[in-house]
Amino acid sequence: MSSLLRLATAGSVDDGKSTLVGRLLYDTKSVLADQLDAVTRASVDKGLSTPDLSLLVDGLRSEREQGITIDVAYRYFATPKRSFVLADTPGHVQYTRNTVTGASTAQLAVLLVDARKGVIEQTRRHAAVLALLGVPQLVLAVNKIDLVDYDEATFAVIAKEFATHAESLGYRTGSVTTIPVSALQGDNVATKSGRTPWYTGPTLLEHLENVPVAPDPHEAAFRFPVQYVIRPRTPEYPDYRGYAGQIAAGTVRPGDEIAVLPQGLRTRVERIDTADGPLDEAGAGTSVTLLLADDLDISRGDLIATADRQPRVTDELAATLCWLSAKPLKPGARVLVKHGARTVQAIVEELTARFDEQTLSSVDSPDSLALNDIGRVRIRLAEPLGVDDYTDSPRTGAFLVIDPKDGDTLAAGLVGDRFP
Amino acid sequence: MTTLEPTAGPAIVQQDNLAALESEAIHIFREVAGEFDRPVILFSGGKDSTLLLHLAIKAFWPAPVPFPLLHVDTGHNFDEVIEFRDRVVEKHNLRLVVAKVQDWIDDGRLEERADGMRNPLQTTPLLDTIADNKFDAVFGGGRRDEERARAKERIFSLRNSFGQWEPRRQRPELWNLYNGRHRPGEQVRVFPLSNWTEADVWNYIARENVELPSIYYAHQRAVYQRDGMWLTEGPWGGPRAGEEVQDLTVRYRTVGDGSCTGAIESTATTVGDVIAEVSASRLTERGATRADDRMSEAAMEDRKREGYF
Numbered sequence: 037m038s039s040l041l042r043l044a045t046a047g048s049v050d051d052g053k054s055t056l057v058g059r060l061l062y063d064t065k066s067v068l069a070d071q072l073d074a075v076t077r078a079s080v081d082k083g084l085s086t087p088d089l090s091l092l093v094d095g096l097r098s099e100r101e102q103g104i105t106i107d108v109a110y111r112y113f114a115t116p117k118r119s120f121v122l123a124d125t126p127g128h129v130q131y132t133r134n135t136v137t138g139a140s141t142a143q144l145a146v147l148l149v150d151a152r153k154g155v156i157e158q159t160r161r162h163a164a165v166l167a168l169l170g171v172p173q174l175v176l177a178v179n180k181i182d183l184v185d186y187d188e189a190t191f192a193v194i195a196k197e198f199a200t201h202a203e204s205l206g207y208r209t210g211s212v213t214t215i216p217v218s219a220l221q222g223d224n225v226a227t228k229s230g231r232t233p234w235y236t237g238p239t240l241l242e243h244l245e246n247v248p249v250a251p252d253p254h255e256a257a258f259r260f261p262v263q264y265v266i267r268p269r270t271p272e273y274p275d276y277r278g279y280a281g282q283i284a285a286g287t288v289r290p291g292d293e294i295a296v297l298p299q300g301l302r303t304r305v306e307r308i309d310t311a312d313g314p315l316d317e318a319g320a321g322t323s324v325t326l327l328l329a330d331d332l333d334i335s336r337g338d339l340i341a342t343a344d345r346q347p348r349v350t351d352e353l354a355a356t357l358c359w360l361s362a363k364p365l366k367p368g369a370r371v372l373v374k375h376g377a378r379t380v381q382a383i384v385e386e387l388t389a390r391f392d393e394q395t396l397s398s399v400d401s402p403d404s405l406a407l408n409d410i411g412r413v414r415i416r417l418a419e420p421l422g423v424d425d426y427t428d429s430p431r432t433g434a435f436l437v438i439d440p441k442d443g444d445t446l447a448a449g450l451v452g453d454r455f456p
Numbered sequence: 457m458t459t460l461e462p463t464a465g466p467a468i469v470q471q472d473n474l475a476a477l478e479s480e481a482i483h484i485f486r487e488v489a490g491e492f493d494r495p496v497i498l499f500s501g502g503k504d505s506t507l508l509l510h511l512a513i514k515a516f517w518p519a520p521v522p523f524p525l526l527h528v529d530t531g532h533n534f535d536e537v538i539e540f541r542d543r544v545v546e547k548h549n550l551r552l553v554v555a556k557v558q559d560w561i562d563d564g565r566l567e568e569r570a571d572g573m574r575n576p577l578q579t580t581p582l583l584d585t586i587a588d589n590k591f592d593a594v595f596g597g598g599r600r601d602e603e604r605a606r607a608k609e610r611i612f613s614l615r616n617s618f619g620q621w622e623p624r625r626q627r628p629e630l631w632n633l634y635n636g637r638h639r640p641g642e643q644v645r646v647f648p649l650s651n652w653t654e655a656d657v658w659n660y661i662a663r664e665n666v667e668l669p670s671i672y673y674a675h676q677r678a679v680y681q682r683d684g685m686w687l688t689e690g691p692w693g694g695p696r697a698g699e700e701v702q703d704l705t706v707r708y709r710t711v712g713d714g715s716c717t718g719a720i721e722s723t724a725t726t727v728g729d730v731i732a733e734v735s736a737s738r739l740t741e742r743g744a745t746r747a748d749d750r751m752s753e754a755a756m757e758d759r760k761r762e763g764y765f
Contacts, residue, residue, distance in 0.1 A: 040473040108628075110600045111609040112653045119473045121651050124607075137628040240497050263486040268519035276518060282483040282632065311517035322475075323482035323515070336490045374633055378491060434631045443614075443637025445627040 040225045041249060042140030044123040044171070046162040047148030052179045055113065056148060056219035057124055057448040063226035065240065066113035069373065078245040089219070108137050112423030117245040132393070135165045136448050142433070144173040144247045146240070146408075149186045151216070157394060160201055164393040167205035168356065168410065168450070170430055173247055174202060174212045177240060181232065182218040188234040191216045198250045204396065213247075215240050232314045256320070257422070258294070259288035259344035261431045262338045263378030266325055278325035279334055281377065284431035286342065287319040288326070291345035296334050297422030302343055304329040320431075327363075329443055337378030337430070339422040347422040347432060353415040354428075355381075356391075357437060357447040365413075371446065373417060376431075379438070381418040388412040415449075425452035475752060478511065481648035483632060484611060485515035488646055489522055491636040494555070495593035495646075496586075501541040502711040504597025504649060510666050511648060517624050523595070524551035528582050530574035531558045532692045532714040540669040553589065555581040572693045575713045581620040582686055586603075586643060593636065595646045601653045611650045617641035643676035658734055660746060662727040674725045685718025707752045738756050 061067050072087070079088045111122045123138035139145060145166045149159050159176075166174060172323045176198045182189045195214040202212045215224055215242055216232050223229035227239040238246065266278040288294075292305045306325040308315040318324045328338065334340075341347055353373075359365055365384060373382045389412040390402040398412070405411045426433030437447035488495050497512060499505045512521045527541060545552045559576050560566040565584075566577050586594060600606045610626055611632045627635055636644055649657070650711060661668065679686040680695040686706055687694050692715035695701055706719035707730075722729045 040476045100718060110651070112601045112651075112674070113655070114655070117654075119656075133628065137630060140630040141632075264490045264516075266516060267518045270518070273518045280486050280515070282479060286488065311514035321479055323479040323486070325517075372637075374635065376633075377487070381569070431631065434633065436630060436633045436635055436636060438637055441636065445630070446633050448628070448630045 039117075039118050039249070040121065041143055041144075041145040041244060041247075042121045042123070042137070042141050043146060043244065045137070045146050045148070046135050046166065047126055047177075048147075048150075048156075048158055051148040051150045051153075052090075053148050054090035055088075056146075056177065056179060056217070057122065059219045059222060059225045060122075060241065061111065061113055062087075062089055063114040063222070064115055066111075067445035073272075108134055109190050115241070115245055120244065129362045131163065131167050132358060132410065133149050133178050133360050135162050135446065136169065138359065139166050139169045139171050140448060142169075144170050144175065145249060146175045146177055148177045148179050151178050151180045151190055151194065152192075155197045155201065159198070160386045161393040163198075163201060163205055164356070164396065165410070167202075167207065168358075168420055169270075169448075170426065172211060173249075173292075174207060175240065175243060176212065176214040177219075177220055178214060178216045181216040181223060182221050186216075186223075186229075186231045188232075191232075191235070212235070213243055217244065251270045254430065255348075256286040258292065258340075258342040258346070258393060259284040259429055260288065260326065260340040260376070261432070262334060262336055262340060263377045264336055265334070276327075277331070278327050279340065280323070280325045281340075283318055283320050284376070285320050285429045288324075288342075289317045292315075294328070295343045296332060297339045297341060297347060298349045298420040299338070300349070301334075303332060304378070336405075336432050337376070339376055341422065347424045347429075349420050349422050351417045351420045353417065353421075353423065353435075353449075353451055354388075355415060355435075356412055356450045356452070357411055357413055357446050358450075359405040359407060359409045359411065360447040361439070361444060362407050363439070364407075364444070365411075365446070366403070370440060371415075371436050372440050373415065373421075373449070375421050375423065375435040375440055378419075378421065379420065382437075382442070383416045384413050385416050386414040388414060423451045425454065426450035427454050428451055451455050470494065474656065474663060477652055477656060478514070478660070479728075480651065480709050481511045482515040483650040484634065484646060485512050485595075487634050488595070489516070491634075492644070492747075494589065495523045496526045496589070496591040497521075497523050497593065497595040498597070499527050499541070499552070500712060501527070501537040501669055502546075502597070503657060503661065503672060504599070505519065505662065505668060506668055508595055508597050508648060509548075510664060511546065513671045514601070518551060524553055525596075526553045526555065526582075526585060526589075526591070528585070529554050529556045530578060530713040531692060532574055534669070534671055534688070534708075534711060534714060536671050537669045537711050540667075542578045553585065555585040556631040557581055561582075571578065572746070573715050574692075575716055580618075586619065592638065593644050593646055595648065597649055598645075598647045599649050599652050599654075599657075600647075609647065609650070611647050612636055613645040613647065614638060615643050615645055619643065622643075635691065655731075655734060658727065658731050662731060669711060670728070671711060673710045673728075674705050677706050677719060678702070678705055679706060681702055685716075687718060688714060688719070691719045695735055 074085045109124045111124050113120050125134035125138040127302050177196050178191055179224055216235050217224045223238045228239055260281050260283055263281040265281050268276050290305055295302050306329045307328055308318050309325040348386045367383045367387055372379050386403050389398040389400050390396050391410040424432045433451040435449040437449055438447055439446050557574050560581050561568055610629045638644055679688050680699040706724040708719050724733045
C-alpha cells in the first residue's frame with residue numbers, strides 16, 4: 037500500500053512554479069484528457085508548438101482566482117510508490133499567508149528559484165517561514181537551468197548560498213536537497229536530464245518518492261486531545277464510555293499511565309478501540325477511542341497525555357503569531373484561542389516583538405501586527421490549557437486565534453520562546 | 457540576531473495512504489459532532505455519500521451516527537438507488553429527511569424547466585430544508601480532485617445565510633484545527649473526503665468491502681443515446697422520437713438525476729474490475745479516442761452534478 041506525502045510549493049510565479057506543478061501533474065499522468073485538450077488548444081492559439089504546462093495550473097484556477105487575491109489550491113497526483121497532496125500556494129510571494137497555510141500540514145516544501153536570479157529576498161523569507169513552522173524537508177528547485185546553459189558553476193553558487201541560509205535557520209545538511217531543473221523542458225523533474233551530466237542526484241519526482249518522511253520521533257510524549265465522548269447507551273453497550281480523538285503525538289498502549297489535563301487527573305488506558313476492533317498500539321495521526329480504567333469526568337477539550345511527561349498547564353502563553361488578517365492586531369485585543377479541541381477566551385496582553393524574515397532579527401514592542409507579520413506576543417487565557425512548545429510537539433503547540441465577533445481566523449499561533 | 461530552530465516537523469506517523477485519509481475523515485466527523493448543534497449528512501445513495509456514511513459509522517462506533525441524512529430527491533431516480541438508500545437507512549437505524557423537488561414544483565415554489573432537467577432545481581429545496589431544520593453543518597461528499605473550483609475549497613467551507621460560498625471569506629485552514637465558528641443563519645459545508653481522489657475512493661471501497669447500489673456494476677440495460685451519453689428510459693422524458701433504444705451492457709460511474717446521468721459501456725462486474733477500468737481510462741485519456749470522450753463526459757457530469765453541493 038502506498039504512503040502519502042503532503043507537500044507545499046513556495047516561490048514567485050515568475051520563477052516558473054505553475055509550469056513546475058503542471059509538469060509534475062503531466063508527467064505523473066494526473067491530467068484528464070479534457071484538461072489537456074484545453075491546454076493544447078490554448079497553446080496552439082498562442083502560437084506554441086508544445087503545450088504550455090503552466091496553463092494546466094493557471095487555467096484550472098482562473099475562474100476562482102478572479103477576486104481571490106491570496107489563496108491556496110490543493111492538487112493530487114500519485115506514482116506507484118506514493119500518493120501526493122500538494123498545497124499549491126499561488127503568486128503574491130510578498131505574502132507569507134499562503135506559505136503559512138500550505139506549510140502547516142506539509143512534510144516537505146519545494147522552494148523555487150530562477151537560476152538567473154538565484155537566492156532572492158522572497159526565497160529567504162519563505163525559507164524562514166518554513167523553518168518557523170517546522171517543515172522538516174526542503175527542496176530548492178533551481179529552475180530555468182536551461183536559460184543559464186545548464187551551467188554547473190551557476191548552480192553550485194546558488195546551492196551553496198541557500199545551504200548557508202538554511203543552516204542559519206537550523207536546517208541540517210540532510211534535510212535540504214537542491215536540484216537543477218527546467219520545468220519547461222522537463223529536465224530533472226520526472227526524467228533525468230542528459231544536459232546536466234554534472235548533476236548526479238535524483239530527479240525531483242524521485243526525491244519526492246523516496247525522501248524519508250520524518251516519522252513522529254519514537255520518544256515523543258503521548259498527546260491526545262479529547263474530541264468527543266462516545267456513550268452509546270444502547271442495549272449492547274449500556275456502560276460504554278470512550279474518549280475519541282486523533283493522536284497528536286507519540287504512541288499509546290493498553291496499560292499506559294496517563295494524565296488528563298487541565299484537571300490533572302490520573303488513570304490508565306484500558307483499551308484502544310476502533311470500529312475494526314481493539315489495537316495493541318496506536319501512533320500519531322491515528323483516530324482512535326480510548327477506554328480508561330477509572331470513571332473520570334472527562335469531556336471534549338481535555339487533553340490526555342502520558343503521565344510521566346506532561347505538557348505544562350498554563351493560563352498565560354508566550355507565543356509566535358503569523359498574523360493572517362487584514363484587521364491589524366493591537367495590544368489588549370480580545371480573541372478566542374482554539375487549541376486541540378478546546379476554544380477559550382483570551383486577551384493579547386502584549387506584543388513583544390515583530391520579526392524581520394530578511395535579517396532574521398526582531399523589532400521590540402511594535403504598536404501592532406499587520407497582515408502577514410510574524411510577531412511574538414503574550415496571551416492571557418480565561419481558562420488554563422495543557423500546552424507544549426511547538427518545537428517539541430507541533431500538534432499540541434499550535435493554536436488558532438479567532439475573532440469572537442465574526443468567527444474569522446486571525447492568526448496561526450505557535451507556543452514557545454524559541455522563536456524570534 | 458535570532459536563530460530559528462526547525463522542529464521535528466508535523467507529528468504525522470507515516471500510515472499508508474488510505475489509513476491516513478480514513479483517520480483524517482474520522483477526525484473531521486468528530487470535530488463537527490463536537491462543535492455544531494445540528495449537523496446533517498447529504499446522502500444520495502451514490503458512492504461518495506455511501507462512503508461518507510461508512511466513515512461516519514466508524515467515527516462514532518459503537519454509538520449510532522449522531523446525525524440524520526438528507527436526500528434531495530429530484531424524482532428522476534433509479535429504482536435500485538432508492539431501494540439501496542432505504543435499506544441502508546433501516547439497517548443502521550438512521551433518520552432520513554427527504555426533500556422532494558416535486559413538492560416544490562407542485563406548490564409553485566419551483567417551475568419545471570423546459571429541458572426537463574431537475575438537477576439545477578435541487579438548490580432551492582436543499583436550502584429551504586436546511587433552513588427549516590436549522591441544520592448548521594452539512595456534510596457533502598465533494599472531493600477537491602473533482603473540479604477546478606473544488607481545488608480551492610476548504611474542508612470547512614463557510615456559507616452565508618443564502619447558502620452561498622464566498623471565496624473572499626474563506627478562512628485559512630491550518631494544521632488540523634478546523635474553525636467552525638459561524639453567525640446565526642450561516643452554515644458550514646463540511647467535506648471529509650476533500651483529500652481523496654477517485655482512485656482512493658474505489659480502493660477504499662474495495663478494502664472495506666463497502667456495498668454500493670448495483671448500477672455501479674455492469675448489467676444489461678435498455679438505453680438510448682443523447683448528447684453522447686447512454687441514458688436509461690424513465691419519467692424524465694426519454695426516449696424521444698428518433699432516439700433508438702438498445703440493450704447494452706453498461707454501468708454508472710455516478711448516480712443522480714436520471715435525465716442527465718449517463719451510463720458507460722462496461723463489463724466491470726466487481727470492484728476490482730472497476731478499479732482496473734478506472735486505471736485504464738487514465739491511460740487512454742492521453743489520446744482522445746471516441747470512447748475516451750464518452751468517459752470524460754461522464755466524469756464531467758459527475759463533477760457538474762456534485763458541484764451543486
